[in-house]
Amino acid sequence: MKFKKKILCIGAGYVGGPSMAMIAYKCPDYKITVVDINQERIDAWNSSQLPVYEPGLDKIIKMCRGKNLFFSKDIKNQIKENDIIFVSVNTPTKTYGAGADMAADLQYVEKTARQILKYSQSSKIVIEKSTLPVKTALAMEKILSSAKGKIKFEILSNPEFLAEGTAVSDLENPDRVLIGSRETKSGLKARARLIEIYSRWVPLNKIMTSNIWSCELSKLVANAFLAQRVSSINSISALCEKTDADINEVANAVGMDSRIGNKFLNAGIGFGGSCFKKDILNLVYLCNYYNLREVASYWESVVKINQYQQERFIANILHTMFGTLAGKKICILGFAFKANTSDTRESPAIYISQKLLAEHAEINISDPRALNNAEIDLSGVKGKISYIEDPYKAAAGCHALVILTDWDLYRKLDFRKIYISMVKPAFLFDGRNVIDRKKCHSIGFNIYVIGKRALTHF
Numbered sequence: 001m002k003f004k005k006k007i008l009c010i011g012a013g014y015v016g017g018p019s020m021a022m023i024a025y026k027c028p029d030y031k032i033t034v035v036d037i038n039q040e041r042i043d044a045w046n047s048s049q050l051p052v053y054e055p056g057l058d059k060i061i062k063m064c065r066g067k068n069l070f071f072s073k074d075i076k077n078q079i080k081e082n083d084i085i086f087v088s089v090n091t092p093t094k095t096y097g098a099g100a101d102m103a104a105d106l107q108y109v110e111k112t113a114r115q116i117l118k119y120s121q122s123s124k125i126v127i128e129k130s131t132l133p134v135k136t137a138l139a140m141e142k143i144l145s146s147a148k149g150k151i152k153f154e155i156l157s158n159p160e161f162l163a164e165g166t167a168v169s170d171l172e173n174p175d176r177v178l179i180g181s182r183e184t185k186s187g188l189k190a191r192a193r194l195i196e197i198y199s200r201w202v203p204l205n206k207i208m209t210s211n212i213w214s215c216e217l218s219k220l221v222a223n224a225f226l227a228q229r230v231s232s233i234n235s236i237s238a239l240c241e242k243t244d245a246d247i248n249e250v251a252n253a254v255g256m257d258s259r260i261g262n263k264f265l266n267a268g269i270g271f272g273g274s275c276f277k278k279d280i281l282n283l284v285y286l287c288n289y290y291n292l293r294e295v296a297s298y299w300e301s302v303v304k305i306n307q308y309q310q311e312r313f314i315a316n317i318l319h320t321m322f323g324t325l326a327g328k329k330i331c332i333l334g335f336a337f338k339a340n341t342s343d344t345r346e347s348p349a350i351y352i353s354q355k356l357l358a359e360h361a362e363i364n365i366s367d368p369r370a371l372n373n374a375e376i377d378l379s380g381v382k383g384k385i386s387y388i389e390d391p392y393k394a395a396a397g398c399h400a401l402v403i404l405t406d407w408d409l410y411r412k413l414d415f416r417k418i419y420i421s422m423v424k425p426a427f428l429f430d431g432r433n434v435i436d437r438k439k440c441h442s443i444g445f446n447i448y449v450i451g452k453r454a455l456t457h458f
């Protein structure tokens with residue numbers, strides 16, 4: 001079959017894989033190839049066990065793979081063959097040198113730009129999909145503009161706003177698609193080619209265009225605002241616990257104001273995931289770089305509250321369980337950083353588990369999807385850890401239940417059955433506000449929910 005367009009994506013991760021699958025699904029006359037330096041990842045995308053769990057993704061992959069969607073390891077030839085290239089490689093926080101623990105590590109982005117330069121034999125549009133510090137496109141542009149002869153590269157910024165767990169519906173019905181370009185003749189032409197792809201399924205009034213720097217900054221700011229909302233409600237949850245106010249009632253009352261809105265107001269043990277912390281630290285670094293100290297410290301406080309929320313949660317467990325966890329068994333329900341994903345990157349569960357183990361508690365970890373990642377995250381951590389998928393088996397014989405992920409299945413557990421199997425007095429710490437607290441209290445549990453008054457039997 002002769003394809004109308006050929007598109008390449010470098011980086012087959014949580015962003016690259018699903019977003020290219022959606023283009024393939026919506027544009028059967030385009031050929032989409034996704035490459036990655038990680039061989040295992042590519043093998044997994046080509047198998048029945050996809051490397052990321054996303055509701056609805058399997059179906060799309062099955063429909064398109066081998067027809068107009070291909071996963072390949074051949075980066076060199078794929079760069080040669082495609083003239084529209086998305087870059088979706090990871091941009092973790094730097095762990096070394098200048099800007100360590102703050103700035104984004106751009107080595108993979110730069111390496112990818114150099115690969116594109118090395119193997120290209122014709123002009124190309126290169127699209128940044130990874131979330132990047134402002135002006136990264138400029139660095140890519142400088143590298144790529146060193147190409148000899150007639151080959152020209154046009155750089156676009158097209159950040160992805162999908163959230164894990166809802167990636168398929170976010171990609172299918174995005175709130176907006178943002179495309180940044182140079183406002184030159186060739187920049188605008190490249191922009192139009194990208195609009196042509198998205199307009200296959202996204203209404204034109206949702207496709208926004210801007211200059212590249214606004215586009216790069218908008219993505220960082222969107223994530224910072226979302227994280228800020230979570231930290232804001234979490235800070236108030238601490239106050240609720242002291243004043244007998246109920247965080248759900250406060251969130252509902254506040255969220256009814258249409259200027260504030262009711263989404264993203266669930267108090268919990270703090271945000272995780274690969275983006276929020278990294279992107280805010282990135283923003284903080286940028287502000288400091290431009291000597292905007294007050295702005296930097298304003299955004300840094302969002303990360304500080306997130307850490308504080310986890311510390312507070314652990315301190316409460318320790319204090320409530322009579323000041324010692326040594327030899328006690330604790331069942332952790334949920335290890336993923338949010339429901340409906342197997343992803344555990346920056347999951348609060350990692351830190352909380354480590355702290356419980358440091359207190360010499362024994363932990364049974366249960367999660368419907370994330371146990372493999374949990375084992376990797378905690379490998380090398382000292383202490384007794386068991387990984388048990390069945391929540392009933394994981395809870396049996398434990399002194400406390402600790403809910404760390406908002407999986408729907410935890411709302412539907414038979415808590416009476418669990419209570420009977422536990423050591424008494426049985427404690428239930430709900431870090432995600434998922435349980436029916438009065439019902440669980442009446443069963444016999446001592447209940448501690450984030451942002452609510454404790455219900456105990458003492």
Ligand code: UDX
Nearest residue numbers: 011012013014015036037038088089090091108130131
């Ligand atoms: C990544 C970034 O973390 C995020 O900031 C950005 O918005 C989108 O890209 P994600 O897809 O979740 O998000 O990352 P990850 O799942 O780690 O996937 C990146 C992939 O790029 C990995 O599979 C990695 O092997 C691959 N990669 C990395 C390359 O193919 N080439 C490289 O040089 C480096």
Ligand code: UDX
Nearest residue numbers: 160161162163164264265266268271272273275337338
């Ligand atoms: C986020 C952004 O939502 C998305 O637009 C961007 O592209 C990538 O980063 P993601 O990290 O996948 O997506 O998940 P998100 O739903 O935003 O949740 C992030 C964290 O905040 C999770 O740990 C979640 O549990 C937490 N959260 C979210 C809360 O604690 N309370 C809320 O009300 C909402």
